[in-house]
Amino acid sequence: MNRRQLGKSAAALALLATGVASAAEGRFSYSGFARAQAAYSLKHDNPNNTALGLPDDQDFNLIKALVVADLEYNQPFEAGAPIDNMRIFTRWRLNKDLTEAWSGGIGDYNAFPLDYRHEGTLARAESESTAFELWEAFADFRAGRTSLRLGRQNIVWGEADALRLLDIVNPLDLTQHMSFEAGGEQFDHIRIPVWALRAQYQFRRFAGYSIDAFVIPGDYVPTALPDRGAPFNQLPFPDNAPPTVLPVAPFLIPGLRVDDNLDDRRGDWEGGVRLLGDINGFQYTLNYLSKIDQDGVTTLSGAYPGGFDPSTLQVVLANRRKRLDIYGASFNWFWAQVGGVLRGELSYTPNQPYAGPLVAIAPGVDLPVTTVERDTVKWVVGFDRPTFVFPTEQTMNISLQWFQTRRGGDSDGITILNGPADKNETNFSLFLSQPVMNSQVWFDFLAVVDTDDAYWWQPQVRFTPGNHWRVAVYANLFTGSEQRPGRLGSLSWANEFNVSVTYQF
Amino acid sequence: MLAVIRENLFIPLGFVGALGLSTAMAEPVPVGTQIDAGNVEQYKAMLPTGTYVNVKAGEVLKVIPTTPLEQLVDPKWLELTEANRGKAKMLDEAGTWGLADGSFWPGGYPFPGTDDPREMMANFQYHLTPDDIDTIPAGGHMGGFSLVNGDGKEYKRFIINLTQRRMTGRVWTPPLGAEPGYEDELYRTNTMFFEPYDSKGVISMNVIYRDQAALPDAYVYVPVLRRVRRLSSSQRADAIQGSDLTAGDVDTFADPLGMWDFRLLGTETLLVNQTGSPPSEGMLDNSVQPVASYYPSPYTAVESRRVHIIEATPRYSTIYSKKVLYVDSQTYRPAVGEFYDRQGQLLKTYEMNWNVKEDFTPSPNWIVIKNQQTGNASIFWVFDINANVGTPLSRVLTSSMRESSR
Numbered sequence: 001m002n003r004r005q006l007g008k009s010a011a012a013l014a015l016l017a018t019g020v021a022s023a024a025e026g027r028f029s030y031s032g033f034a035r036a037q038a039a040y041s042l043k044h045d046n047p048n049n050t051a052l053g054l055p056d057d058q059d060f061n062l063i064k065a066l067v068v069a070d071l072e073y074n075q076p077f078e079a080g081a082p083i084d085n086m087r088i089f090t091r092w093r094l095n096k097d098l099t100e101a102w103s104g105g106i107g108d109y110n111a112f113p114l115d116y117r118h119e120g121t122l123a124r125a126e127s128e129s130t131a132f133e134l135w136e137a138f139a140d141f142r143a144g145r146t147s148l149r150l151g152r153q154n155i156v157w158g159e160a161d162a163l164r165l166l167d168i169v170n171p172l173d174l175t176q177h178m179s180f181e182a183g184g185e186q187f188d189h190i191r192i193p194v195w196a197l198r199a200q201y202q203f204r205r206f207a208g209y210s211i212d213a214f215v216i217p218g219d220y221v222p223t224a225l226p227d228r229g230a231p232f233n234q235l236p237f238p239d240n241a242p243p244t245v246l247p248v249a250p251f252l253i254p255g256l257r258v259d260d261n262l263d264d265r266r267g268d269w270e271g272g273v274r275l276l277g278d279i280n281g282f283q284y285t286l287n288y289l290s291k292i293d294q295d296g297v298t299t300l301s302g303a304y305p306g307g308f309d310p311s312t313l314q315v316v317l318a319n320r321r322k323r324l325d326i327y328g329a330s331f332n333w334f335w336a337q338v339g340g341v342l343r344g345e346l347s348y349t350p351n352q353p354y355a356g357p358l359v360a361i362a363p364g365v366d367l368p369v370t371t372v373e374r375d376t377v378k379w380v381v382g383f384d385r386p387t388f389v390f391p392t393e394q395t396m397n398i399s400l401q402w403f404q405t406r407r408g409g410d411s412d413g414i415t416i417l418n419g420p421a422d423k424n425e426t427n428f429s430l431f432l433s434q435p436v437m438n439s440q441v442w443f444d445f446l447a448v449v450d451t452d453d454a455y456w457w458q459p460q461v462r463f464t465p466g467n468h469w470r471v472a473v474y475a476n477l478f479t480g481s482e483q484r485p486g487r488l489g490s491l492s493w494a495n496e497f498n499v500s501v502t503y504q505f
Numbered sequence: 506m507l508a509v510i511r512e513n514l515f516i517p518l519g520f521v522g523a524l525g526l527s528t529a530m531a532e533p534v535p536v537g538t539q540i541d542a543g544n545v546e547q548y549k550a551m552l553p554t555g556t557y558v559n560v561k562a563g564e565v566l567k568v569i570p571t572t573p574l575e576q577l578v579d580p581k582w583l584e585l586t587e588a589n590r591g592k593a594k595m596l597d598e599a600g601t602w603g604l605a606d607g608s609f610w611p612g613g614y615p616f617p618g619t620d621d622p623r624e625m626m627a628n629f630q631y632h633l634t635p636d637d638i639d640t641i642p643a644g645g646h647m648g649g650f651s652l653v654n655g656d657g658k659e660y661k662r663f664i665i666n667l668t669q670r671r672m673t674g675r676v677w678t679p680p681l682g683a684e685p686g687y688e689d690e691l692y693r694t695n696t697m698f699f700e701p702y703d704s705k706g707v708i709s710m711n712v713i714y715r716d717q718a719a720l721p722d723a724y725v726y727v728p729v730l731r732r733v734r735r736l737s738s739s740q741r742a743d744a745i746q747g748s749d750l751t752a753g754d755v756d757t758f759a760d761p762l763g764m765w766d767f768r769l770l771g772t773e774t775l776l777v778n779q780t781g782s783p784p785s786e787g788m789l790d791n792s793v794q795p796v797a798s799y800y801p802s803p804y805t806a807v808e809s810r811r812v813h814i815i816e817a818t819p820r821y822s823t824i825y826s827k828k829v830l831y832v833d834s835q836t837y838r839p840a841v842g843e844f845y846d847r848q849g850q851l852l853k854t855y856e857m858n859w860n861v862k863e864d865f866t867p868s869p870n871w872i873v874i875k876n877q878q879t880g881n882a883s884i885f886w887v888f889d890i891n892a893n894v895g896t897p898l899s900r901v902l903t904s905s906m907r908e909s910s911r
Contacts, residue, residue, distance in 0.1 A: 024642045031702050070705075070911065076642035079895060085644075089911055140908050142899060147908055156731035167732075188729040202904060207686020210904045276904055281722065283735070283903075332735040336720050339739030386740045393744045393751075393824070438652060438881065439747025440660070466660055467701040504702035 024076045032069035033470075033504035037062065039177065041231070042477075042495040044105060051236035054229045055107035061231045061496045062177050063098040066189070068135075083143040091136040097129045097176060099231060109229035113175060114221075117263040121195055121219050123152065136193045145202040152193045155214050157274060157287060159330045159343040160380040162186055162429060162446070163403055166287055166328045166347055169214065169272065170194055171294045173224040178232050182460045182474040182498070183433075183444055195219040208278030215271040222262045222321070223294045232494065234417075243313035254362060255314035259301060265292050265321050287328035287347075296321040297353045300361070300369040307361075307369070315361060320371065322353050340385035352376040352407075354414035354421065368415050375408035392436060399431040417485030426451040440465045444474075454480030454489035470502040534776070539804070540566040551776045553814075553831045553841040555854035556807075558877060563797025567804040569781045572861075574835045577779055579865040582634045585613035585676060595624070599718035599763025602627045609673035609688055609715060614837060622767035622815050625832060629758065630691065632838040633867060635892035636677045637670040643896055644668075644909060646699060648887035649788055652748055655880030657798030663746065664700040669693070670896045673715065677893040684898060691715050693901035697909055704746070706910035710901060711738070711752075718763040723752075726906035733903050742824040748883040749853060749874045753823075756869075757830055757842030757855045764821055770814040770829070777840035779833055781806030782858035782870040785886035799882045801858050801871040812840060825852070838867065851877050866892035 039062040049056035068091060075086040097111035110128040123134035138151030158166035170191040172179060179186055198214040226232040228239070243255040272289035300307035301318035309316050327350075332343040352375065355368035380403040386395035405425045407414065414421045432445045446458040460474035475497050480489035540548050545560040552560070560566060574583070593615035594605045600623045602615050614631055616624035640647050650663040672690040673683040684690075691713045698704040706728035711721045723736040741753030741760055753760040782801060787793025796802050811834040818827045826849055831841040842855035858871035872885035899905040 027645065029699075031700075031705055033702055074644075076644070078642075084897065084899075085908075087908070091911070136911065142905075142908060144897075145899065147899070147905065149908075154731050158732070161730075184727060184729040188731070191731075200904060202899065202902060207684075210902075212904070334720070334722055334735060334737060336739065339737055341735045341737050343735065384734075384737065386737055386743055388740070388743075393742070393749075394747065395740050395743045435747060437747075438654075438661075438744070464703070467662055470703060 024078050026073060026075040028071075028073045030069060030071050031505060032067070033502050034067045035065070035500055035502040037064050037066070037498070037500040039063075039180075039476075039496040039498040042475075042497060043493045045493045046231060046233055047493055048233045048236040049107075049229060052228055052233075052238060054233075055105055057105035058099070058103050058231045059105050060099055060103035061494065062498075063102050064176060065094075065096040065098065067094040068092070068189075083141050085140070085142045087140040089136065089138055089140070090134060093131070093133045093135045095131045095133070095176075100129060103231075106231060107229050109227040109233075111176060111227070111230065113227040114173070114224040116222070117266045121152075121221075122192075145204060147200045149196075149198040152195050153198065154191050154193050155196065155198060155272075156191075157272075157285070157330070158328075159332055159345045160382065160403070161399060161401060161431065162448070163380055163401070165345045165378045165380060166289075166326075166330060168289070168291065168294070168326070168347075169196075169216075169270075171221045171223050174232070174234075175224050175226045175230065176232075178226075178494070180476045180494070180496075182458060182472060183446070183462075192221050192224065194221055206277075208276075208283075210276045211273065212276060213271070213273040215269060217269055218267040220262075220265040220268055220270065220292055221294075222265075222296070241314070250363065252313065254308065255312060256317070257309070257312065257314040258298060258317045258319060260296070260319040262296070262319070262321060268292055268323075282331060282333045284331040285329060287326075287330070289324075289326040289328070291324050291326060293321045293324055293353065297355050297371050298368070299355050299371050300367060305361070315365070315367070317367065320353070324349055324352065338385070340383050342381070342383055344379065344381045346377070346379040349376045354407075354416065355418075356415065357413055358415055358418065358420075366418070368418065372409075372413050374414060377406045379404055389434065390436075394435045394439065396432055396434040399429075401427075401429040401431075403427040403429065419484040419486065422452070448488065450480065450482055450488050452480075452482040452487065454478075454482035454487050456488045456491075468503055468505065470504060472498075472500045472502075474498050534568050534809070536568055536570050538568040540568070540776075540807075548776065551774075551809075553775060553777065553812075553843070554829070554851070555831075555841045555843040555856060556777070556805075558851070559800065559854055559856065559873070559875065562799070564800040565796050565804045566776065566807045568776065569806045569808050571808045571810065572780050577836050577838075577861050577865075577867075578634060581676070582613060585611075586617050587613070589613045589615070590617060593627075595627075597718065597763075599716070599761065600627060601715055601717045601763075603715065609683055611682065612674045612676040620769065620772075622769040622813075623762060625769070625813055625815060625837070626758070626762050626767055626817075628837040629830075629832055629839070631674075632756065632832075632836065633669060635671075635866065636675045637668065637894060637896035638866070638890055638892055639668045639894045639896045639900075640666060640889045641891050641894055643894060643900065644697065645889060647889050648785070648885060650746075650748065651788070651795075651884040651886070652746075653795075653799060653882040653884060657880075659798075661747070662700070663698055663704055666695075666697040666699070668695045668697075668896055668900055670695075670898075670901045678895050689715055695901050695906075708906045708910055709736075710903065710906060714761070717761045719761060721752075721761075724903050724906070726910055728910050731907070731911075733906050741821075749876050749881055750883050750885075754842070754844070754853075754855060754874070756857065757839040758817065758828065765817045765819055765828075768816045768818070770816050772811055772813050772834055774809055775812045775831065776807040777810055777812055777831055777833070778805060778807050778856070778858050779810060779836060779838060779840065780859050780861040781808070782860040782868075784860075784888065785870045786888035788886045789888065795884060799873055799875060799884065801873070805856070805858055805871075810840075811835070846878075853877060862892075864892060866890060 044057040073088045112126045112131045138153045141148045155169040173190045196216045200212045202210040239258045241256045244253040274287040296319040298319045301316040328347040330345040351373040356370035356372045358366040382401040384399045389396040428449045430447045442462040444460040448456040457477040463471040478491040482489040614628045647666040652661040671692045672687040694711045696709045698707040708726040710724045723738040813832045815830045829843040844853040846852040856873045868890045875882040
């Protein structure tokens with residue numbers, strides 16, 4: 001018996017569900033890892049904290065310890081039972097952020113700032129530096145051609161790497177390290193699981209076809225941004241600044257307040273459905289999602305020149321989170337003649353809301369005053385090919401992607417993060433991964449190129465000897481003249497050198 | 506009766522005269538004989554080259570009685586072979602076989618008794634005769650995969666389940682004949698990784714087509730990505746998980762037949778394994794250690810059998826210049842594979858160590874893939890495998906892969 005198989009018994013729940021006679025021997029297992037991670041800042045600077053007058057010359061972007069434990073129970077059933085298999089999966093996390101305590105040049109901030117009405121759905125007990133979470137908790141049921149997953153879970157659709165077009169069911173937790181983790185783990189530990197019911201049915205009459213649907217009955221969770229003052233703070237303006245009274249003209253500089261109505265969205269349902277098909281090896285999906293915008297759009301709270309609260313002498317901005325209809329498709333195809341896999345993904349969002357043009361509402365204060373809507377199409381085409389590049393027994397995996405965002409209407413009429421947006425944006429990415437020494441050492445390299453002259457380079461070396469220890473050393477380097485907010489060149493202050501040591505069990 | 510006893514106690518060496526061996530070497534090998542590095546030269550001519558080099562490196566062979574075919578293959582399969590004898594046709598140059606109208610082969614060995622090596626390799630595709638192989642209950646821990654370095658030290662170990670489900674030519678469990686909608690496929694495999702943690706939840710799946718000019722389709726569910734990725738199966742010689750196993754090497758040969766040319770070097774009586782391999786479950790808690798760090802413990806069971814020796818040369822650019830396959834002439838199960846590099850030097854040996862259970866489940870208790878140039882080896886040890894357990898279709902569909910992972 002494997003040491004991980006601690007207990008073998010039939011679960012009472014399973015027995016109740018299907019009858020005592022039909023439960024086979026169940027299996028409980030545990031596994032997980034403990035990781036220490038440090039990201040040394042190469043720039044010691046965050047201009048967003050500078051703008052807020054907060055400490056901004058951090059030595060480290062991140063110092064953290066993370067313990068993850070997966071507890072799993074698998075209960076198969078004998079032939080003739082109403083269900084074939086039941087499985088319960090839980091992931092527990094202990095997340096200790098040590099950046100504030102151990103790094104110089106950083107002030108006080110909350111490493112786990114996510115806060116909203118009925119936040120108990122996060123299943124989290126936290127302080128400003130420690131969080132203990134029931135991160136995932138779901139049950140899988142399989143009965144013939146139907147499967148159900150019920151509970152707190154991740155739902156990932158699409159074909160793109162390092163990009164999220166249809167992979168938008170779960171919001172992201174960007175609070176500690178944005179989405180700058182290396183390689184395949186870029187989103188794994190930062191997708192915030194949501195309470196949902198997911199069902200899938202494989203058609204009997206159409207081989208290779210199935211339908212996959214989910215509903216989130218009310219657990220709306222927004223994107224979690226870093227706290228102001230955090231090493232990765234993205235917001236250069238305060239959320240509630242009082243007015244400033246001056247003895248000379250203009251005598252009064254109004255304050256600024258951001259009203260975020262995310263609590264109002266708690267309880268609203270979200271959902272999606274996709275058809276999976278296969279035509280002679282060309283596999284595709286057709287997708288639809290009804291989602292509430294996880295980021296929202298922040299503009300003046302009232303019709304300009306409104307949006308001023310005379311009682312507090314503050315300009316009031318409001319973050320509005322609209323329900324979005326998102327239509328999409330994806331495909332993959334093994335192109336045997338060239339030995340590679342061609343894949344692609346597309347999303348179309350009619351009337352995607354954006355912040356409108358900036359208007360000078362006070363001396364030196366330019367803010368978007370209106371929300372404008374633009375039909376938005378995002379698509380990515382990727383190509384993967386394992387190739388013997390060096391005289392070893394292992395191929396290098398080479399992945400190329402071409403990613404484009406196209407916005408309808410007037411390109412001059414929208415802003416993103418208070419910067420003018422382009423009508424179209426084009427990015428290319430290249431990912432190389434070469435294992436050596438029987439996959440005990442890996443050399444990885446990610447390059448993302450914004451054709452407007454902005455770049456993200458991520459070289460990485462991974463050591464994976466034996467069964468337990470894993471070490472990753474990598475850098476995140478952002479460069480380029482394209483410095484508008486939200487573009488890669490604007491992130492050069494976040495350049496870092498990263499080391500993580502993991503013990504897995 | 507005496508003849509039966511003699512048959513089971515002594516190894517006939519009818520081939521030795523043809524090979525010009527000395528009279529002394531023509532002596533039968535008594536059942537129970539142990540062959541090791543100390544006496545292997547005496548038996549060299551009776552062993553595949555791959556076995557000979559491994560015995561010299563420490564493998565220990567134990568001679569067991571020759572096993573009757575009826576104990577190695579389910580009689581129903583043999584009856585089906587006879588019932589369908591003469592109905593199989595090669596449908597194209599690549600080596601796709603089926604009925605004359607192009608439909609799928611209904612079951613049994615398609616070309617029994619053939620002396621055409623491509624037809625032998627078609628028979629080889631049925632060396633696992635069950636409709637499915639899995640654990641009971643399905644999806645459990647089936648075996649381990651140990652990576653051993655040139656010093657004989659195990660440096661990494663995977664715990665896995667490897668399921669195979671036949672999609673056409675189903676003869677044991679419903680749906681019989683073919684899985685509706687999948688008539689162009691031979692079978693699908695599904696490999697689930699349980700350990701180590703960074704491999705846990707990785708599930709790979711291969712679709713093997715009837716068309717022997719078509720590459721398999723390959724998919725993997727990657728837990729950190731939380732989705733299924735389609736893979737290119739074009740690099741047949743790419744090492745799997747850093748091991749000495751490649752996609753095209755599984756059970757010594759796993760490529761579409763159209764990618765290789767075949768030549769029958771001969772059919773000889775050799776000492777090879779077909780059953781009787783000792784259990785390997787002790788590897789799980791390390792109560793069993795491989796002999797000389799690489800080989801089945803406490804011995805490798807071999808018996809005297811008529812073996813087809815087939816030379817396969819690739820039609821595409823790969824790391825091999827040729828493979829020499831030792832395939833049993835009755836069960837069409839592989840015994841040994843020898844893989845030669847582009848310079849013609851022996852690169853790898855691939856030794857199968859079967860144990861056929863009472864229900865005719867062919868359990869490869871030990872599989873040793875050894876790089877003879879570096880000393881690295883990959884040892885696959887199977888401790889729980891069952892035939893015809895009724896593996897459902899959902900186990901081999903891409904849309905279901907995430908259900909066994911996170």
